[in-house]
Amino acid sequence: MEPDxxxxxxxxxxxxxxxxxxxxxxxxxxxxxxxxxxxxxxxDAAAAGQPEPHTMSLATADAxxxxxxxxxxxxxxxxxxxxxxxxxxxxxGGHLAARPYAALxxxxxxxxxxxxxxxxxxxxxxxxxxxxxxxxxxxxxxSALTGRQSAVLASPEELxxxxxxxxxxxxxxxxxxxxxxxxxHLAPDEVEFFxxxxxxxxxxxxxxxxxxDWARELLWP
Ligand SMILES: Cc1cc2nc3c(=O)[nH]c(=O)nc-3n(C[C@H](O)[C@H](O)[C@H](O)COP(=O)(O)O)c2cc1C
Numbered sequence: 419m420e421p422d423x424x425x426x427x428x429x430x431x432x433x434x435x436x437x438x439x440x441x442x443x444x445x446x447x448x449x450x451x452x453x454x455x456x457x458x459x460x461x462d463a464a465a466a467g468q469p470e471p472h473t474m475s476l477a478t479a480d481a482x483x484x485x486x487x488x489x490x491x492x493x494x495x496x497x498x499x500x501x502x503x504x505x506x507x508x509x510x511g512g513h514l515a516a517r518p519y520a521a522l523x524x525x526x527x528x529x530x531x532x533x534x535x536x537x538x539x540x541x542x543x544x545x546x547x548x549x550x551x552x553x554x555x556x557x558x559x560x561s562a563l564t565g566r567q568s569a570v571l572a573s574p575e576e577l578x579x580x581x582x583x584x585x586x587x588x589x590x591x592x593x594x595x596x597x598x599x600x601x602x603h604l605a606p607d608e609v610e611f612f613x614x615x616x617x618x619x620x621x622x623x624x625x626x627x628x629x630x631d632w633a634r635e636l637l638w639p
Contacts, residue, residue, distance in 0.1 A: 433530055433614045439466060440530045443613035445623040451632055452609035452625040456495060456533060459611065463526035476502060477521040478513035486513065492524075493550055499605040500535050501542075503550060506600045508567040514539050520604055530614030537607040537627075547601035552593065560588040562596035610637070 433440060449455050463471035477487040486509065494501040500522055505511055514520065521536040542550075551562055563584035564577075571577055587594050606627065613621040620639035625632045 432527075433616050433618070433620075435616050438530045438614070439528060440614055440616055443611070443621045443623075445611075445621055445634075445636060448611070448623055448634065450634075452606065452611075453495060455611060456609065459526070459529075459531055459533060460524075463524075463529055463531065466526075466528045468526045468528045471524070471526055473524075474502075475523040475525075476510065477523075478510050479517050479519075480513050481516040483517075486510070493601065498542075499537065499603040501550075501601060501603050503547065503562075503599060503601045505562075505565065505567040505598045506541070507569075507598050510568075511598075511600065514541075514602065522604060532610075532612040532614075534610040534612070535604060535606050535608070537605050539602050539604045542601040542603060544597075544600075547599055548595060550601050551596060551599055556585070556588050556592070559592065559594070559596065560585040562599040563587055563594060565596070565598065612639075615639075 432438075460471055472492045473489050474492055475487050476490045477485055479485050488510065490502045490504060490510075492500065493503055502522075506515070518539045519537070520539045521534065523535075524531075524533040526532070541547075551559060560581065561584070564581050565584075566580070606625075608624060608626050610622060610624040615621065618639065622637035622639055624635050624637055626635065627633075
């Protein structure tokens, strides 16, 4: 018998203090800039045992404005912005070429926290992408060398052959370039921190870029 989807959905909980460590968040004491708070929350999530806290949803839009979203890994966050890497010819790569603007969401359920970031995206110079890729694992290089991301796959065997060759090359020649592998920096216009609360009085703190400075404002949940 099929499981009852709606009964299951009604039985599931969020912001349950029995399973989620919902910490008070005093937005009045937040730093003047979003980056140090992001670094602290990411470290908190990792320390609290959140699996894969460095993964995030990346939302893009195509030339007609139609949205899409997928998970990618965070490669860094600093004065250049929040960084991720992917193939320039993938679906998201095409979107970013047509509309160089994106949004990111991190969700760390063990702490009931969400962070949203949005802003313009630029591709880093190829040598920066190369250095970033070659500082990562053999698997990351093999994955980048496999290529053809988001193209239609004729058969699993075709992927197995391409992946095997890519792993072999990544092990034998770890300096092999992966030309379409591109590092992108998203320079934030806005960064929002959301701390869940069991009474649903969630704290939302939004940083909005104003020239060199950041305006901070609370938002209704
Ligand atoms: C945990 C996780 C991490 C991922 N990290 C990346 C990544 O860093 N870069 C990437 O191109 N795809 C990554 N992917 C795969 C993407 O979600 C997606 O399937 C792929 O990039 C194709 O997306 P597109 O067709 O919208 O371009 C990851 C997937 C998961 C589940």
